[in-house]
Amino acid sequence: MKKLIIAALLVAGITTYAQEKKELSTKPKMERITPEQRQERQLEKMTSELSLGTKQQQQVNEILTEQNAKRKKMMNNVKATKQEMKIKRAESKKRMQEERLLMEGKMKAILSPEQFDAWKTNQEKKREKTERRMKERMQKRMKGEMKN
The missing domain is CATH 1.20.5 (Single alpha-helices involved in coiled-coils or other helix-helix interfaces)
Incomplete structure (x- = not known):
């Protein structure tokens, strides 16, 4: 009798745990927004939180636009730097491999x-x-x- 109760509790616990996982996996995925949309949301939020006037909104919008341009430029620089590093790494690896093969040839002769x-x-x-x-x-x- 005890074994039957323990088995029933175990099955109920496993079933409950499995159902909880399903609920977590069905969460809607977040959408990616464009930098312009992000800027608009940021401006709207600042307007409502700080009670900005129209002139202030325009000035803040200019600052946000400038900030986005700088961020985009910085991201492009990072991408270019990564590509350069990959190329340098590949060249270095190739050069090391050639040196190793030369060394092997010389050692094989000796x-x-x-x-x-x-x-x-x-x-x-x-x-x-x-x-x-x-x-x-x-x-x-x-x-x-x-x-x-």
């Missing part, structure tokens, strides 16, 4: 096949160790940024 295999294995271990350290640093940075 070392015996067994020595070359051992050297290459050691190089791979070093590369993996470096990559692992870099990942750890990035994770620490991300944790530090999340705390701030």
